[in-house]
Amino acid sequence: MSFTDADREELARLCAQATRTIQAKRDLISAGDAPRAVAIILDGWACHYRNLEDGSRQIVDFAIPGDLCDLNLFILDRMDHSIGAITRLKVAEVGREIFHRIVTNYPNITTALWWVELVSKSIHREWIVNVGQRSARQRIAHLLCEMFLRLESVGLTDGFSCDFPLTQNDIAETTGLTSVHVNRSIQELRREGLIVFERYRLTIPDMLALQGAGLFNPDYLHIKRLNRHTDSRRKEGH
């Protein structure tokens, strides 16, 4: 599958109209709300999370530029989780009617939506594996590998480095660990030279070594096609 010029124009138009800015740490939408628009992340990081009655919080996914939120728009009437801004966020919002028009008129885009949805589900599966089976060290290494490759696939890395706005507490809420233990595990990874990570900037000098430390296998990201998919998006300005 690949996009036609008409598809690309339509995508560019969508990203241009109705943009909105959300402050860091604010919710883009909260659990229980009725979804009102599909959001396309244009800039910044967001996270999908759920709260437990006992006060704990679990982050279940991150959204970086190019990612979509709330495809459930038509289908599920209430958000079953919240989406929060990690950094200041810029999003494009696509309302119900426009979305519907796209789905009926642009089959390639619809297929791409399915694609995005299925990959995101595959990532969810891997996160279950991550918290279910891996040690603290491995979980963190795995998370760093995943996010680096996802950032790379949308052109947001710079050689071996990338901006990485998560606090150690965010990482704790992602990996099901405490922030104290995350701290100690990160120090271990640093000591071994597997990562350089300070001031919200991450460098991975040897990706394969870090992948080894995290039992990371990139297949689940379906990156090859992810690239093909996002290529068209990156060229949208052309």
Added chain:
Amino acid sequence: MSFTDADREELARLCAQATRTIQAKRDLISAGDAPRAVAIILDGWACHYRNLEDGSRQIVDFAIPGDLCDLNLFILDRMDHSIGAITRLKVAEVGREIFHRIVTNYPNITTALWWVELVSKSIHREWIVNVGQRSARQRIAHLLCEMFLRLESVGLTDGFSCDFPLTQNDIAETTGLTSVHVNRSIQELRREGLIVFERYRLTIPDMLALQGAGLFNPDYLHIKRLNRHTDSRRKEGH
């Protein structure tokens, strides 16, 4: 959204043609394979799982009658996880061409497919929360609540009881615990009268109590609409 008679007939036809039986503990399809058909579970339990290089295995979802497997059919070229039969399994297989015909001709069914996909993703999110945040006791209680309600929504419960073919080792691979610890936790739940569970038969005398023990909140299952959705399937023989 609701189905027309034409929709229902089509669904009945799909479930009737090309059924296949898989022995217990065999794979329906393995990670790395190219998916060749969408499978609809007609009878028995299956599980979606991933293996790690270090030999451990994580179950990431169960599939019970009425559930679909491998919607990735057109979209992803390789299975990123395996699907195995827990019990002997009866499935209906829908090939690529037929599936494509459905998607183009039956918009209601297509919407229902989206719906199934999104609910299943919501379940994945909850599983991440389960292994990430809950204690052993809570994880197991939560799993039992979820599966009971899912079985109930397709008419496979009998009052407070249901068939429940998972071994303690299966539960361990689902919850990220060891089978020894699963055993002790189950005994605890039994001792407190929260469950009766033997010979692969589960009884939950007080669902709300068990939900409390598992910090279980059923919202993520979107059950109300699940019922509405599966109604049409249950009546297919009519």
Added chain:
DNA sequence: CGTTCAGTTGACCATGATCAAGAGTGGTGG
């Protein structure tokens, strides 16, 4: 009947949690 697989129990161990205090760092207002 013997074999296999699931469940059970006990003793001991280790990963990661908890609690608490202190050090940087950055932002804000006087």
Added chain:
DNA sequence: CCACCACTCTTGATCATGGTCAACTGAACG
């Protein structure tokens, strides 16, 4: 420009949940 505050990171000491290893029981099945 400095002082203060809030937040994140860091470190140490202790604790507990759940893991490991190993042996034994019981049921199912050919």
